[in-house]
Amino acid sequence: MRDLSVIPVLDRGLGNSAYLVDLGDGRALAVDPSRDLRALRVTADRHRLAVAYAAETHLHADFLSGARQLAATDGAQILASASGRREFDHRGLGDAEEVDLGGLTLRALATPGHTPEHLSYLLLDGSTPLGVFTGGSLLVAAAARTDLVDPDQTVPLARAQYRSLRRLATLPDATAVYPTHGAGSFCSVPSGAERTTTIGRERATNPLLAAADEDAFVQRLLGSFGTFPPYFLRLAAHNRRGPAVITATPALASLSVDQARTVLAGGGQLIDVRPAADYAARHIPGALAIPLRGAFATWLGWLVADPATPLVFVADPAQDLDELAWQSLKVGYEHLAGLLHGGVAAWAAAGHPVRTLALVHPDQVDPDRVLDVRQASEYATGHLPGARHVELGALAGQAGALNGAPVVTMCSHGERATTAASLLERAGHHDVAVLAGGPNEWAQATGHPVEVDS
Numbered sequence: 001m002r003d004l005s006v007i008p009v010l011d012r013g014l015g016n017s018a019y020l021v022d023l024g025d026g027r028a029l030a031v032d033p034s035r036d037l038r039a040l041r042v043t044a045d046r047h048r049l050a051v052a053y054a055a056e057t058h059l060h061a062d063f064l065s066g067a068r069q070l071a072a073t074d075g076a077q078i079l080a081s082a083s084g085r086r087e088f089d090h091r092g093l094g095d096a097e098e099v100d101l102g103g104l105t106l107r108a109l110a111t112p113g114h115t116p117e118h119l120s121y122l123l124l125d126g127s128t129p130l131g132v133f134t135g136g137s138l139l140v141a142a143a144a145r146t147d148l149v150d151p152d153q154t155v156p157l158a159r160a161q162y163r164s165l166r167r168l169a170t171l172p173d174a175t176a177v178y179p180t181h182g183a184g185s186f187c188s189v190p191s192g193a194e195r196t197t198t199i200g201r202e203r204a205t206n207p208l209l210a211a212a213d214e215d216a217f218v219q220r221l222l223g224s225f226g227t228f229p230p231y232f233l234r235l236a237a238h239n240r241r242g243p244a245v246i247t248a249t250p251a252l253a254s255l256s257v258d259q260a261r262t263v264l265a266g267g268g269q270l271i272d273v274r275p276a277a278d279y280a281a282r283h284i285p286g287a288l289a290i291p292l293r294g295a296f297a298t299w300l301g302w303l304v305a306d307p308a309t310p311l312v313f314v315a316d317p318a319q320d321l322d323e324l325a326w327q328s329l330k331v332g333y334e335h336l337a338g339l340l341h342g343g344v345a346a347w348a349a350a351g352h353p354v355r356t357l358a359l360v361h362p363d364q365v366d367p368d369r370v371l372d373v374r375q376a377s378e379y380a381t382g383h384l385p386g387a388r389h390v391e392l393g394a395l396a397g398q399a400g401a402l403n404g405a406p407v408v409t410m411c412s413h414g415e416r417a418t419t420a421a422s423l424l425e426r427a428g429h430h431d432v433a434v435l436a437g438g439p440n441e442w443a444q445a446t447g448h449p450v451e452v453d454s
Helices: 038-046 067-074 151-168 199-205 214-223 232-241 257-265 276-281 296-303 321-329 343-349 376-381 392-401 415-426 439-446
Strands: 005-011 016-022 027-031 050-055 077-081 091-093 098-100 105-110 119-125 128-135 176-179 269-272 311-314 336-340 358-360 370-372 407-410 432-435
Touching (some): 005 038, 005 176, 050 067, 067 077, 105 151, 151 214, 257 336, 276 358, 296 392, 296 415, 321 336, 392 415, 415 432
Parallel strands (some): 128 176, 311 336, 358 432
Antiparallel strands (some): 005 016, 119 128
16 A cells, blocks of 8 residues: 655644645645645645646635646646536536546545535545545534535535535544644634544544434534634635636735825725734824734735725835735735835824824733623633623624723734724724733733633
């Protein structure tokens, strides 16, 4: 039996893994590649591999696919579900259809649930299973959510997910499992940081596979769902059409203050991607603060409702502008108007107002003033007694309804709290500060315990 070389390509910001499979002859199979192919290309070059196939497990809701880009630039053949009705060249596969990869065989397994057209891919050496790429079906100690397609399909898809997981569980115990979604993905609620597993381990430990029956499975799965970014509801259709092929590395134009103001006056949005402390020290009124980090794409997609909005960015000179552009592009934001030349200093020098934002130490805060903007699951595991709770993703719609009392926003480290403060300022709140730290820092600084919801 051939040794299998599967190389994960991790996107920590989205909580996903793509995979490169070394086919043993200099060619590779890419599974669920993102539109941001930089890490995948570096990995392929390091292993001297040319991508010959790009397999899609499903129509992704959390990122734009890079399969069409690989087909255009690398000559890769796209493999995907025939029932997905993609509107570009690909080889459509049905249940049990096989693809000869040149010594290895890839077998499509219909595993609907996360999406109706979902496929898993079983990699075989002869008749021996080597591994299975499960996308959003069987995950490590979990399964992906079923509520991203249509509210009316959530329960039927959960029942389909039940059957799909049990089908996968019939594979041999030693079969390696390579999911796409993992810790940090809003498509799932995995219980730990591990991203790969085996069929035997999941059969023994996955709580969903331990459900007594289909109804119990559905209840447990649906009970694990949290909120998700609204852009998830449009990306599957974008992936069905096929993202546009990118012919050159995107570059952000340099905009003068007057040019930036013209874009903003025409409906553009100013996005400040500097670190939270820099934003607090001095920022442009009305700017939406989304510090550039792995989760930037998620929060951009969550908080800027219209992907056609022209975006003007404020960044520090040392920040990676390629990273900024690619994170925007991989979630469908292509109207990148440019970068404000000279940043906040240029804005102030032109005579326009700037603002500051107070940072509050954990031992200086009144918990009754705190607005906790973490996810509900985070809040439940430990929060300041008396703190109000509004998830960051919901804050823009509720900011105007909050009373005018002083507010101290908080999250775990300060990035989301800074974004929240910028949303409150835009809604007319003037007495806003950010807690420097999270509930653990508050407990350590004050000696008081956090409150845990039952």
